[in-house]
Amino acid sequence: MRTLIILGFLISNSVFAQDYFQQEVNYKIEVELDDKTHTLSANEEFEYVNNSPTALKLIYVHLWPNAYKDKNTALAKQQYESGDTELTFGSDEIKGNIDGIDFKVDGEKSIWYFEEHNQDIAIIELSEPLAPGKSIIVSTPFTVKLPSGSISRLGHIGQSYQITQWYPKPAVYDKDGWHHMPYLNQGEFYSEYGSFDVSITLPENYVVGATGDLQTESEIAFLNERASQTEKSIANGEYYMQVPGAKEDKKFPPSSETLKTIRYTQSNVHDFAWFADKRYNVLKGEVELPHSKRIVTSWAMYTSAEAALWKDAIEYINDATYYYSLWNGDYPYNNVTAVDGTISAGGGMEYPNVTVIGRSGTAASLEVVIVHEVGHNWFYGQLGSNERVHGWMDEGMNTLNEVRYMQTKYPDNTAMSDMVLGGRFHLDHLSHHDMSDISYRALSGLGEDQPIETHSARFTPANYGVVMYQKTGLVFFYLKDYLGEDLFDESMRAYYAKWEFKHPQPIDMQNSLEKASGKNLNWLFDDLIQTTNHIDYKLKHVKKTDNGYTVKVKNVGQVDGPIEINGLKYLFSSSKTYPFKP
Numbered sequence: 001m002r003t004l005i006i007l008g009f010l011i012s013n014s015v016f017a018q019d020y021f022q023q024e025v026n027y028k029i030e031v032e033l034d035d036k037t038h039t040l041s042a043n044e045e046f047e048y049v050n051n052s053p054t055a056l057k058l059i060y061v062h063l064w065p066n067a068y069k070d071k072n073t074a075l076a077k078q079q080y081e082s083g084d085t086e087l088t089f090g091s092d093e094i095k096g097n098i099d100g101i102d103f104k105v106d107g108e109k110s111i112w113y114f115e116e117h118n119q120d121i122a123i124i125e126l127s128e129p130l131a132p133g134k135s136i137i138v139s140t141p142f143t144v145k146l147p148s149g150s151i152s153r154l155g156h157i158g159q160s161y162q163i164t165q166w167y168p169k170p171a172v173y174d175k176d177g178w179h180h181m182p183y184l185n186q187g188e189f190y191s192e193y194g195s196f197d198v199s200i201t202l203p204e205n206y207v208v209g210a211t212g213d214l215q216t217e218s219e220i221a222f223l224n225e226r227a228s229q230t231e232k233s234i235a236n237g238e239y240y241m242q243v244p245g246a247k248e249d250k251k252f253p254p255s256s257e258t259l260k261t262i263r264y265t266q267s268n269v270h271d272f273a274w275f276a277d278k279r280y281n282v283l284k285g286e287v288e289l290p291h292s293k294r295i296v297t298s299w300a301m302y303t304s305a306e307a308a309l310w311k312d313a314i315e316y317i318n319d320a321t322y323y324y325s326l327w328n329g330d331y332p333y334n335n336v337t338a339v340d341g342t343i344s345a346g347g348g349m350e351y352p353n354v355t356v357i358g359r360s361g362t363a364a365s366l367e368v369v370i371v372h373e374v375g376h377n378w379f380y381g382q383l384g385s386n387e388r389v390h391g392w393m394d395e396g397m398n399t400l401n402e403v404r405y406m407q408t409k410y411p412d413n414t415a416m417s418d419m420v421l422g423g424r425f426h427l428d429h430l431s432h433h434d435m436s437d438i439s440y441r442a443l444s445g446l447g448e449d450q451p452i453e454t455h456s457a458r459f460t461p462a463n464y465g466v467v468m469y470q471k472t473g474l475v476f477f478y479l480k481d482y483l484g485e486d487l488f489d490e491s492m493r494a495y496y497a498k499w500e501f502k503h504p505q506p507i508d509m510q511n512s513l514e515k516a517s518g519k520n521l522n523w524l525f526d527d528l529i530q531t532t533n534h535i536d537y538k539l540k541h542v543k544k545t546d547n548g549y550t551v552k553v554k555n556v557g558q559v560d561g562p563i564e565i566n567g568l569k570y571l572f573s574s575s576k577t578y579p580f581k582p
Helices: 064-068 074-081 217-235 313-328 363-375 395-409 415-419 432-445 461-483 485-499 506-517 522-528
Strands: 024-034 039-049 056-062 097-099 111-115 118-130 135-145 155-157 160-163 172-174 177-179 194-203 207-210 259-269 274-277 281-288 295-302 335-340 348-351 354-357 537-545 548-555 569-572 577-580
Touching: 064 074, 064 097, 064 118, 074 118, 118 135, 194 207, 194 274, 207 217, 207 295, 207 335, 217 259, 217 281, 274 354, 281 313, 295 313, 313 335, 313 363, 313 395, 313 485, 335 363, 348 363, 354 363, 363 395, 395 432, 395 461, 432 461, 461 485, 461 522, 485 506, 506 522
Parallel strands: 024 194, 295 335, 335 354
Antiparallel strands: 024 039, 039 135, 056 118, 097 135, 111 118, 155 160, 160 274, 172 177, 194 259, 207 274, 281 295, 348 354, 537 548, 569 577
8 A cells, every 4th residue: 555654363283384385265256236325245155275284173254344334343443543533433324344144165054253353354163174185165145335435445435436355355374373354444464365256247337447357358348449538538638538427527427227247357366356437537558578578458547537647647557567577577467457546545555456546636646656556566466475464575665666666767856855845945856765764764863763573553653654664665775775786686586486476474585585695684684674773884984095995984873784885076176176986
């Protein structure tokens, strides 16, 4: 997720075996949207494959729409503590829930119940333990009352729909046990990889952006025609096509009386999200990946609200896909999509293959958020770390790449200066990188720093953005400068190659980077990430020698880390100063 910055139950001890294993979940879902009642009616079945060395007696399942049910949920309590009382005191009309659950296991009715303190987590008791290497089929109908999109990530604003974290979804089970967690606004996700086969039924004049590859030929033709119409509108200087019946952005055209069913499939993902709006303009493009030269199709879907900004969205999506592939490893999927939507949990939110973007205000802001969210296809999507516990492995690494993208594409950018009183007070050379640096330094100077390795829900609201995003990005920018770009990129690609579609932990990341770089990185993973210690070297003495200069520095910080020394030599005449790089 892009944040805008302003100043277990254990089955057996054998679960702790050191050998890596990973469960697999394969879904088939049929869902229908009723845009009059703002509800979903669905049937789901999933195959749960037990690749662990332990026989499982139960399965934890997330029912996250229940996070929007009332004031007693973990989401409502977290929001209330941060000053957002909408879910606590709001009317029933804006709230949501999941209902109609009737779990069956291999066709037989099962015993299930809610976790004691969290009504958005269910526990299914298995009549027989699920042995290692075996699988079961779990099925259930369900309905979802969609909440207001003003609360968090799932919901609707009028007939604009964000369908996210919407279906029964097993929690991750790994060597540390079950990772069942309530839905939170501050603190994201950890999910099992597998495949999805999802059929969506809704009025035929809706435009849908979703995870996966669209399999319905008539819908592909519909999107292609919409893209052609949008391109013609842009060529005519209109930026957006005129949608019949929608005279203003907030007015929705009437829904078609005819329904359509469209089908998406995707493997090697751990979530499925979809977005639907009748007003969407559509842009279509393609990008060639740097290593494999494979072609990926890119899509942008947007309303008229910021159409003048979104007309260039394909460029942003393509450039993000190219540079993240170049630095980390090629994008493995066929489609990458960004949609314009209503979102209250930050400036944008990521899902596999598709991301939703909130209001941006400027082209530069839109590009940054699109790049950040598309980038989550690597850090969250393909490298499926536990975001709730190790959020920096997702948000921080993504911020590093976001900043690097801006520095690469716009080396003379003055993003920070542009934000601070239009560059006044001599703040006229501050870049996107400086924005991260100054944000962190300001917070640290106030004594509010927290370790990067802090549970997401335990960060202060300011630190959730400044430390987890910005500080982590700075730390790994430091590592890049220490290793040099070539070795850093080689190391990151090695990490990606080893852990793609898996669940890396911090130690796994450290081991990969150390093996590839040949460097001991304890100073980074033990000190800079685990503590608030910092690197600080003081220049003590500079002496000219026959071969150059001898520089003496003193470590006045708490970390024995590498130090970078830069020099700038000036030649003086009587009237001018000439900068000269030795």
